Each structure stands twice: as C-alpha cells, then as structure tokens.
Amino acid sequence: MAACLMFATEEYALPILRPLAAAARARGQQVGWIVPGAVAAQLAPDEQRITSLKAAKAMAPEAVYCAANWVSPRLPGVKVQVFHGFNAEKRDPGRGHFAIRGFFDLYVTQGPATTEPFEALAKQHRYFAVRETGWPKLDPLFVQPAPPRDAMLPAPDGRPxxxxxxxxxxxxxxxxxxxxxxxxxxxxxxxxxxxxxxxxxxxxxxxxxxxxxxxxxxxxxxxxxxxxxxxxxxxxxxxxxxxxxxxxxxxxxxxxxxxxxxxxxxxxxxxxxxxxxxxxxxxxxxxxxxxxxxxxxxxHPSHDGHASERVLDAVAAYRRGDFGTLARKPFNFVRRYKAMRDLPALLPDGA
Missing domain, CATH: 3.40.50.2000 (Glycogen Phosphorylase B;)
Incomplete structure (x- = not known):
C-alpha cells in the first residue's frame, strides 16, 4: 500500500494537513503523522501517530508533507513544503516566506503571488521543483455542498x-x-x-x-x-x-x-x-x-476545493521525473544539526 507522512510541529498545522490527509486516504494511501506530544493530543483516533524513525521508514512513504519550515533529511520520501500560511510580510523576503533552507524537494504554491517568486528561486538554486496547486487548508472553504454550520457557533440573528x-x-x-x-x-x-x-x-x-x-x-x-x-x-x-x-x-x-x-x-x-x-x-x-x-x-485563484488532490498529483509528477533532473540539495551542516536535535520531540521513540 502506498503511504505518506504528515509533518507538523505546531497545532495550527492540523487544519492545513487534514484535507491533504483525507485526499491521500481517498486514493488508498496509508497516512502517518509526525507531531510533538502537544499536537498528538489533538489527533483523532483514526490519525496514526508515528513515534520512531524505524516506523517511519517501515511505511516507505512516497512523500512527507510539511506545514513547517523544516523537515528531517533522515525521513524517507519526497520532502514537500505545503506552507503554514500565506505571505503575511512579517519579515523581509529573504527571512520570511521566501527563505530557502535546503530541506525541500518540492514547493506546492498557493497562487501566482507565491508561485512566481519560488519559480525564480528554483531556477537560481536548481535543486527543488515548484508547482502551483492552491492551499489544502482552504479546501473546506470551497467544498460543495458546504458542510453544516458548526454547532458551537452562534446562530445568525441579523446582526453583523x-x-x-x-x-x-x-x-x-x-x-x-x-x-x-x-x-x-x-x-x-x-x-x-x-x-x-x-x-x-x-x-x-x-x-x-x-x-x-x-x-x-x-x-x-x-x-x-x-x-x-x-x-x-x-x-x-x-x-x-x-x-x-x-x-x-x-x-x-x-x-x-x-x-x-x-x-x-x-x-x-x-x-x-x-x-x-x-x-x-x-x-x-x-x-x-x-x-x-x-x-x-x-x-489563491482556485476556488474548487481540490488543492489537496493537485498536491498529490504534483508529487506523482515529481516521482515520475516530470520536473527534469534536479541538482543535489546542499549539505547545510548547521540546519541538519538543528533538524537532528529537534527530531526527538516529534519521534520520541527514537530509531
């Protein structure tokens, strides 16, 4: 059975990755979650937490989908940057949304405002690919028919x-x-x-x-x-x-x-x-x-609620070699060390 991993370091990543996980399961893929303990407490009973590198490798995932700025190079599969938000311009471009950290093979972008800069960066760095897909988090906004109103929300009463x-x-x-x-x-x-x-x-x-x-x-x-x-x-x-x-x-x-x-x-x-x-x-x-x-x-020009499916298609295209021959990712010792240092918080059972 094909498999994939969802990599999240913060609770806010869950609504980003869940539509993607649902789309992967709909295609028959096994889905595992690599998350710290605080986020694991928010996982549903049918969301399987992976707690060791051995278990992650045993799944032989085709891809690791990341709503984080980093991912461990030790994990198998295509490393996919899904993003944890839009570009809010909190920092200068080189330090914020468009920072290239050397971890990812594929960037799946939300719309032209992110696609164009990342395509330019891909030409410059030559070791990752870019595909515009839309953002999985927003799929529930556009799905039809719309889901029932959450029971916790106040009922409409005419007030704004x-x-x-x-x-x-x-x-x-x-x-x-x-x-x-x-x-x-x-x-x-x-x-x-x-x-x-x-x-x-x-x-x-x-x-x-x-x-x-x-x-x-x-x-x-x-x-x-x-x-x-x-x-x-x-x-x-x-x-x-x-x-x-x-x-x-x-x-x-x-x-x-x-x-x-x-x-x-x-x-x-x-x-x-x-x-x-x-x-x-x-x-x-x-x-x-x-x-x-x-x-x-x-x-984010796509309003069809199918960004998750396009992300999966982009990974399939990457695995087929549709993006051509890419250069090897740089060996950044400092970032790799930090990733190795931080991984035990997400994989508490170690190797």
Whole structure:
C-alpha cells in the first residue's frame, strides 16, 4: 500500500494537513503523522501517530508533507513544503516566506503571488521543483455542498458577525491593546463577535480574551479558524496570514497598524479607529471589494476545493521525473544539526 507522512510541529498545522490527509486516504494511501506530544493530543483516533524513525521508514512513504519550515533529511520520501500560511510580510523576503533552507524537494504554491517568486528561486538554486496547486487548508472553504454550520457557533440573528484574530509576534500584535476596546464594543450588543488568538500567544492573553465572552461574544481556539472565517462578515486583525485567508472569500478585512498595508485592507493606526472601520467594511465600498478580488486572484485563484488532490498529483509528477533532473540539495551542516536535535520531540521513540 502506498503511504505518506504528515509533518507538523505546531497545532495550527492540523487544519492545513487534514484535507491533504483525507485526499491521500481517498486514493488508498496509508497516512502517518509526525507531531510533538502537544499536537498528538489533538489527533483523532483514526490519525496514526508515528513515534520512531524505524516506523517511519517501515511505511516507505512516497512523500512527507510539511506545514513547517523544516523537515528531517533522515525521513524517507519526497520532502514537500505545503506552507503554514500565506505571505503575511512579517519579515523581509529573504527571512520570511521566501527563505530557502535546503530541506525541500518540492514547493506546492498557493497562487501566482507565491508561485512566481519560488519559480525564480528554483531556477537560481536548481535543486527543488515548484508547482502551483492552491492551499489544502482552504479546501473546506470551497467544498460543495458546504458542510453544516458548526454547532458551537452562534446562530445568525441579523446582526453583523465580526471575527477578531491576531498574530503572536509581540512587535506586530494588537491583541493586548484591543482587550478593553473589544470589551466596550461587545457590551454595546449591536454585533456578534467571534474571538480567537494564535496558539503561541501567552496564557495571560488567552485568559483575558476568554474573559471577554458574553451573550454576543464567544472565544474559540485556532482549530476552529476555518469555521469562524466562513461564519464572519468582516475580520479585524493586525499582521497575520489569516487576513489573506479571509480575503480569498471576497470578505473585507480591517487591520490595525499592519506592517505592510495594501489596498485590499482597511488599515487603521490604533484600536480606537476600529469601530468606524468595521462600519465602512460592512458597507462593501466598490473600490475596496475590487481590490479584495484582485488580491484574492493573486494569492489563491482556485476556488474548487481540490488543492489537496493537485498536491498529490504534483508529487506523482515529481516521482515520475516530470520536473527534469534536479541538482543535489546542499549539505547545510548547521540546519541538519538543528533538524537532528529537534527530531526527538516529534519521534520520541527514537530509531
């Protein structure tokens, strides 16, 4: 039986890789998960955790699908970079989304905005291939018929639904400054609020946001992100890839001091400006909606819900040799050492 591995270092990788795992199982592949203990606790009973390198090799996986910046070179199979988010421009290009670390054989990109830079990098480095597929995480947004509304979400009652999310990066996060403004906006009662935080945020911030829950405001962990995005009318955020996920659905986004604001965002300098910006977003100004659609076409033009199948097809093409003869990956001693150092956290039973 053909097999593959899902490689995840953080909880937020689960909704990225699960649609891909489902597509692989639908094609008759055995799927194993390489995850740390904290993420393993979130696996479903039918999601098999692989806890040793020996077990991973015994599966003889065709590919290792990675929603992380690294993967162990000791794992067998084609190393596939699936990405853990859109390019949120949190860092300079050479240090952020387009950093080349020497681990991957194949990059499966989300849309032209990522495909074009990675194709240029592939020509420069010559040891990896690139194929535009769309992003597996977004498959559930576009699947038809739409899945039933999550029972944990509040029922629609005619009020606008506003989602709040934030990055975990301290220098870019608006979450601490938004606690009291959110408390006032929630108390007003004219909107429904869906609140979430990045799983890496500290516990004190989680406690503060859970404390905002009210009749018209609920807090959700990040594993419900897709459900929240589907239910909300507008997103309030700062500098996070969630902004781009939301915009792909042709929905407006209010950002607070975004690091690199774009025309598709309503960017405001401070939390005090958020209320008026939400009203503007809900009015759907034509020039704003046109900018959102143009941005969505650049970052993720496919809306058919079949990105996962295209990722599997790209791996099959790689294994057939459709990308031609590639150079050998560089031997980067420092990165290989770090990968060997970090692997025991994901494979606790060792060899």
């Amino acid at each position: 639904v506003v989602m709040y999310a934030s990055t975990f990066s301290h220098r870019l996060s608006a979450a601490p400054a938004m606690v009291e403004p959110l408390r006032r906006l929630i108390a007003r009662g004219d909107r429904q609020w869906l609140l979430t935080l990045h799983p890496k945020c500290d516990e004190a911030l989680f406690a503060a946001y859970r404390g905002l829950e009210a009749e018209n405001a609920r807090f959700f962990t990040s594993d419900k992100l897709i459900e929240l995005e589907r239910a909300a009318d507008v997103l309030v955020c700062d500098t996070s890839s969630v902004i781009h996920e939301f915009a792909v659905m042709d929905k407006p986004v209010v950002t607070i001091a975004n690091r690199v604001p774009h025309p598709f965002m309503i960017d405001v300098p401070s939390p005090d400006d958020v209320d008026a910006a939400i009203d503007r977003a809900l009015s759907h100004p034509p020039e704003l909606m046109a900018a959102i659609r143009a941005h969505a076409d650049r970052i």
